[in-house]
Amino acid sequence: MSTHHITVTINGTTYEGDVEARTLLVHWIRDTLHLTGTHIGCDTTSCGACTILVDGKATKSCTMFAVQADGRQLMTVEGLEQDGTLHPLQEGFHQEHALQCGYCTPGMMMSGLALLQRNPNPTEQEIRVGISGNLCRCTGYVNIVKAIHYAAEKMQAAEQVPVSAGEGGE
Amino acid sequence: MYGGETLIPGSFDYLVAHSIDEAVALLDKHGEDAKILAGGQSLIPLIRFRLARPSVLIDINRIDGLEYIQETNGTLHIGTLTRETELDSSNLIRDRYPILFDTSTVVADPVVRNWATVGGNLAHADPANDHPATMLALGAHIVATGPSGERELPIEDFFTDLPFETALQANEMLREIRVPAPKQGSGGAYFKLERKVGDYAIAGVAAYVTLDGNGNVSYAGIGLTNVGPVPIKARNAEQSLLGKPLDDASIHQAADLAAAAAQPTSDTRGPAEYKRDMVRTLTVRALRKALARATGGQ
Numbered sequence: 001m002s003t004h005h006i007t008v009t010i011n012g013t014t015y016e017g018d019v020e021a022r023t024l025l026v027h028w029i030r031d032t033l034h035l036t037g038t039h040i041g042c043d044t045t046s047c048g049a050c051t052i053l054v055d056g057k058a059t060k061s062c063t064m065f066a067v068q069a070d071g072r073q074l075m076t077v078e079g080l081e082q083d084g085t086l087h088p089l090q091e092g093f094h095q096e097h098a099l100q101c102g103y104c105t106p107g108m109m110m111s112g113l114a115l116l117q118r119n120p121n122p123t124e125q126e127i128r129v130g131i132s133g134n135l136c137r138c139t140g141y142v143n144i145v146k147a148i149h150y151a152a153e154k155m156q157a158a159e160q161v162p163v164s165a166g167e168g169g170e
Numbered sequence: 171m172y173g174g175e176t177l178i179p180g181s182f183d184y185l186v187a188h189s190i191d192e193a194v195a196l197l198d199k200h201g202e203d204a205k206i207l208a209g210g211q212s213l214i215p216l217i218r219f220r221l222a223r224p225s226v227l228i229d230i231n232r233i234d235g236l237e238y239i240q241e242t243n244g245t246l247h248i249g250t251l252t253r254e255t256e257l258d259s260s261n262l263i264r265d266r267y268p269i270l271f272d273t274s275t276v277v278a279d280p281v282v283r284n285w286a287t288v289g290g291n292l293a294h295a296d297p298a299n300d301h302p303a304t305m306l307a308l309g310a311h312i313v314a315t316g317p318s319g320e321r322e323l324p325i326e327d328f329f330t331d332l333p334f335e336t337a338l339q340a341n342e343m344l345r346e347i348r349v350p351a352p353k354q355g356s357g358g359a360y361f362k363l364e365r366k367v368g369d370y371a372i373a374g375v376a377a378y379v380t381l382d383g384n385g386n387v388s389y390a391g392i393g394l395t396n397v398g399p400v401p402i403k404a405r406n407a408e409q410s411l412l413g414k415p416l417d418d419a420s421i422h423q424a425a426d427l428a429a430a431a432a433q434p435t436s437d438t439r440g441p442a443e444y445k446r447d448m449v450r451t452l453t454v455r456a457l458r459k460a461l462a463r464a465t466g467g468q
Binding site for chain 2: 001002004020021022024043044045046048051057058059060063064065067068111129130132133134
């Protein structure tokens, strides 16, 4: 049984620690770093509640060992909000009523973010495929798709008007 | 410490290989106790369920130069660590190897595909995995690297009569997959019937054909997913197609023979007879699509 010293950047903050080889990334994030926004749903690589970004790639953090993240850049749901301003995805989930129990929401938003970074203007079908690794048992997905579409529009509008983010037409 | 209900892996030593030589040396040292950690999307769940209990994991994700998709001199070379998502997004695969595009886009789900590797999908030798059937249909070759160098073996010799077992020695790793580039008049398709995105196939069929100048079949490959203890190459079905035009009669005959080659068992995905019938139906669809693609359609 090996133990490893790892250094991982999460949401711009560098964390260091010793982990057993068998420690799963999601457990280290939640139980050691206390970043509990990332959820554990199924424990079997099915539900996507634990989705985070690893070097920009959507990743099920229950299916990676913490030691594998050594030296990598991670982003969790806690990294979305900036200085009290909700990310367009968070705003979209709020505006479009895209959650009921909220358990899948962090993973949905991280898969949505990975999709929008790759494809800033997705079709409904592309959004549905993009979140097909994430299960929601409440909403029927309709409003989640709308929320990601909302975020896509908002992010594109922000791109076109290069002032500070958040100065929309409210 | 992590709460009572979660699935905690057993203990192991984690070693990082920075080169193929180092990975092979570590395999040679640790033998059957060691497992290669590639994408981990099958292995890590198996370790969590304690269905696999390796005492050493050799991480090959830090080895440079194992992720590539290149066609040179009539052969497509796929590096073992190539992620499914790279096949999904490759214009070369989409344009020249649509059967591989069919396959990669139905492996698990998009998040899993960011890490899941083509080499792992084959080396895991799960009859429910999707690439084995497609590679059997394509007549691919596997390049294995061991302490005494490399060897290349046909995919049908790579799988054995036992599930989750391959012809790889304990000190060998799968380094590359080689697929013959499509000859004039070739086309293929993979059809997977699944209950939902991310599930294993109820049944899956890969078909690949080459037509000669007269429109007769000069090559036929048919592979079956998750309808037996191992990936199945439907040899009788393949043989039945050779030297004839691919018409309704020959397609249905091959589909009957493919269904006969299936060895499904009844489980939560359906009764055996249903699965066998789905093999018949999917073979018809895959051959029709292969024909359309071989003759210039999509």
